[in-house]
Amino acid sequence: EIVMTQSPATLSVSPGERASLSCRASQSVGNNLGWYQQKPGQSPRLLIYGASIRATGIPARFSGTGSGTEFTLTISTLQSEDFAVYYCQQYNNWPPFTFGPGTKVDIK
Amino acid sequence: EEQLVESGGGLVKPGGSLRLSCAASGFIFTDAWMIWVRQAPGKGLEWVGRIYSKGAGGTVEYATPVKGRFTISRDDSENMMYLQMNSLDTEDTGVYYCTIVFHPVYQVFHLWGQGTLVSVSS
Numbered sequence: 001e002i003v004m005t006q007s008p009a010t011l012s013v014s015p016g017e018r019a020s021l022s023c024r025a026s027q028s029v030g031n032n033l034g035w036y037q038q039k040p041g042q043s044p045r046l047l048i049y050g051a052s053i054r055a056t057g058i059p060a061r062f063s064g065t066g067s068g069t070e071f072t073l074t075i076s077t078l079q080s081e082d083f084a085v086y087y088c089q090q091y092n093n094w095p096p097f098t099f100g101p102g103t104k105v106d107i108k
Numbered sequence: 109e110e111q112l113v114e115s116g117g118g119l120v121k122p123g124g125s126l127r128l129s130c131a132a133s134g135f136i137f138t139d140a141w142m143i144w145v146r147q148a149p150g151k152g153l154e155w156v157g158r159i160y161s162k163g164a165g166g167t168v169e170y171a172t173p174v175k176g177r178f179t180i181s182r183d184d185s186e187n188m189m190y191l192q193m194n195s196l197d198t199e200d201t202g203v204y205y206c207t208i209v210f211h212p213v214y215q216v217f218h219l220w221g222q223g224t225l226v227s228v229s230s
Contacts, residue, residue: 049218094215096171097155101152
């Protein structure tokens, strides 16, 4: 089973600033990685797939980079609606599909 | 509009059973590879299992913690997916989401229901 880790656990950022979230896989997953956003009391929302492809309707301020074992989700200019928990998920080796533990982006 | 709606959650005693339902609409359900994901209170996301479309073989896969206790099925005539949960444990407490695989090449989950809460407690 591929283990996903994310850092930091919590990222405190001011609105308008840039946020970089890291995701690491225990072995190579190629480009087979997705990112999700989850706000309190809501279901997850797909942001990125294929490590760097934005899902339909996702603003351009969200970008994904990386391949192999190291990935980054960058939010270029944080808006108030971006404060949430972000999860990465690998789909290179399954079952199981595995998620990272999440990074919470909160207001500084 | 594409939509998934879960139902069937509730309070159950350890060792008990529960059946969750997922109603799909707005897309071609017969072609969909359907997924259950759960989330324990205050915790992250955990994949529970997947059922392929009948056209892709209809195979079912399970996460190790639920294998042998949970059964995923689907009724394409009703656009429904089910999760039969037996021998429930307190560790199974959480919100259960149904979701759908985006594409066979990009196996991320792009449409989610609102979730249904399962509480296992004596």
